[in-house]
Each structure stands twice: as structure tokens, then as C-alpha cells.
Amino acid sequence: MPGPPVRCGPMNDKETKIALVTGAGSGIGRAVTVELLRTGWSVALAGRRAQTLEETAALADARAAKGASLCVRADVSRPDDVAGLFTAVRERFGRLDLLFNNAGTFGPGGVPFEELPYDAWRHVVGTNLDGAFLCAQAAYRQMKEQDPQGGRIINNGSISAHTPRPHSAAYTATKHALTGLTKSLSLDGRPYRIACGQIDIGNAATDMTERMQTGALQANGEVVPEPVMDVADVARTVRHMAELPLEANVQFATVLATTMPFIGRG
Numbered sequence: 001m002p003g004p005p006v007r008c009g010p011m012n013d014k015e016t017k018i019a020l021v022t023g024a025g026s027g028i029g030r031a032v033t034v035e036l037l038r039t040g041w042s043v044a045l046a047g048r049r050a051q052t053l054e055e056t057a058a059l060a061d062a063r064a065a066k067g068a069s070l071c072v073r074a075d076v077s078r079p080d081d082v083a084g085l086f087t088a089v090r091e092r093f094g095r096l097d098l099l100f101n102n103a104g105t106f107g108p109g110g111v112p113f114e115e116l117p118y119d120a121w122r123h124v125v126g127t128n129l130d131g132a133f134l135c136a137q138a139a140y141r142q143m144k145e146q147d148p149q150g151g152r153i154i155n156n157g158s159i160s161a162h163t164p165r166p167h168s169a170a171y172t173a174t175k176h177a178l179t180g181l182t183k184s185l186s187l188d189g190r191p192y193r194i195a196c197g198q199i200d201i202g203n204a205a206t207d208m209t210e211r212m213q214t215g216a217l218q219a220n221g222e223v224v225p226e227p228v229m230d231v232a233d234v235a236r237t238v239r240h241m242a243e244l245p246l247e248a249n250v251q252f253a254t255v256l257a258t259t260m261p262f263i264g265r266g
């Protein structure tokens with residue numbers, strides 16, 4: 001069950017746009033949340049650890065947040081948690097303009113496919129795919145019902161939605177699947193003014209990519225440090241996607257560290 005909502009900020013006024021960011025307690029989710037709060041959005045922050053969510057809200061306050069925040073502890077892979085999360089958002093803000101479907105996990109790194117335990121596979125699928133489905137469906141229902149109707153869902157894919165790293169079958173499979181979810185929601189959402197796009201990121205500096213800077217396994221078996229980019233640059237891209245009118249949509253945005261081994265097959 002989700003924990004009781006923790007109120008982090010002042011109430012929003014009626015004109016404010018409302019966003020929900022999953023995985024808001026660290027990395028990309030934190031950077032996007034701070035960017036949105038700083039620029040006047042009100043944001044519901046979701047994740048499994050209340051403390052890191054509150055730290056994100058405090059960081060936004062320290063940077064003169066204009067919007068209101070609501071921290072809700074929720075595990076996106078659990079249907080009851082997601083239901084509680086969306087009830088809390090509805091009760092506090094009354095509507096939802098943006099879901100940033102960001103929570104995710106890479107799973108165990110470096111495990112050869114033939115040794116990948118089923119539980120590890122299920123954990124990655126449960127978080128990255130089931131979680132994205134549950135949140136997208138709840139957001140879609142809210143956006144379809146609310147007045148004015150509509151809203152936007154941005155799925156956090158990856159360049160692993162295009163091409164894999166070695167030993168990443170679970171992560172790569174879920175990120176490819178997210179592309180299908182994004183396309184389906186774009187199509188199904190048309191009658192209800194629900195836009196859906198996807199950001200595919202490569203090597204933003206976060207906890208998840210820490211090991212890239214010391215050395216990441218390449219397809220030829222070498223372990224090589226890879227360049228990373230600032231999460232703030234990802235956050236600005238997500239805000240741009242979020243602030244388009246609903247008549248316009250960035251369907252897919254690929255944002256990566258310019259010199260990382262992706263383009264050029266290495």
C-alpha cells in the first residue's frame with residue numbers, strides 16, 4: 001500500500017498545470033521534477049522512498065519553486081499503490097496534465113542471458129513495463145474523464161529501445177516494449193486529446209549510469225569508460241515536450257552524450 005501522502009509545498013492556483021513524475025527521488029526524475037516546479041508546474045512526486053522524494057521537493061524549494069508539490073510513496077509495479085497514487089493526485093490537484101512515466105531499473109548488470117534468474121527478469125518487467133502500463137492507464141482514464149479533457153504522457157524509454165548493451169535482455173526487452181506502448185497510446189489517445197511521446201536517453205549522469213564512467217562492457221568484450229551528459233539537459237528536453245500545446249507532439253526524442261559509443265557502431 002502507498003504511504004500517506006506527504007504535503008511538501010503550498011496549494012496550487014487554478015491555472016497551474018499538474019504533472020506526476022514517477023521515480024522522482026533521484027536522477028532524471030529528480031531533475032525533471034525540479035525543472036517543472038521551478039517553472040511553475042505543480043508536481044506529484046512518486047517513488048518507493050519517501051525521504052528521497054522529500055529531498056527532491058526541498059531542492060526545488062531551494063531553487064525558488066513556483067509550483068506546489070505532493071510526495072506519495074508508491075511502488076509502480078503494484079496495482080494498489082498506483083490506484084492510491086492517482087487518488088492522492090486527484091484529491092489534491094483535481095486533474096492531471098502530464099505523466100512522466102520515468103521509474104525504472106536496469107536489473108542485474110553483467111549477468112549472461114543463460115544465467116538470468118526468472119525473478120530478476122520479473123523484477124525488471126514489473127518495474128519498467130507493468131509499472132509504465134499501470135501509471136499510463138490510470139493517467140489515461142483521468143485525462144479522458146477530466147474537463148477540459150486531455151493531457152500528455154511521456155514515457156522514458158532509452159537508447160536501449162533501439163539497440164542493446166551486452167547482457168541486458170530484460171532491460172532491452174522492456175524498453176523496446178515501451179516503444180509499442182507509446183505508439184499505441186498515441187493512436188488510442190487521439191479522440192480524447194491525449195498525446196503520448198517518448199524520450200530515449202543515452203548516458204545521463206545518474207546513479208544508474210555511474211559505472212559507465214569507470215568502465216562499461218562493450219560488444220567486443222572490452223570494458224571502456226563512456227562519456228556522460230548532465231541530467232539538467234534531459235530535464236530541459238522533457239519540459240519542452242511537456243509544454244507543447246496538445247495539438248503538437250514530440251513523438252520520439254533521442255538525447256545522448258554526444259560522443260558515446262552508439263552512433264557508428266562503437
Ligand SMILES: NC(=O)c1ccc[n+]([C@@H]2O[C@H](COP(=O)([O-])OP(=O)(O)OC[C@H]3O[C@@H](n4cnc5c(N)ncnc54)[C@H](OP(=O)(O)O)[C@@H]3O)[C@@H](O)[C@H]2O)c1
Nearest residue numbers: 023026027028048049075076103104158201203204206208
Ligand atoms: N541515466 C540514463 O542515462 C538513462 C538512459 C536511458 C534510460 N534511462 C531511464 O531513465 C529512468 C530513470 O533512471 P535514472 O538514470 O534516473 O536512474 P535512478 O536514479 O536509478 O532512478 C530510478 C528511479 O526509479 C525509482 N523506482 C525504481 N523502481 C521503482 C518502483 N518499483 N516504483 C517506483 N519507483 C521506482 C527509484 O526510486 P525508489 O528506489 O525510491 O523507488 C529511482 O528514483 C529509467 O526508466 C531508466 O531506464 C536512463
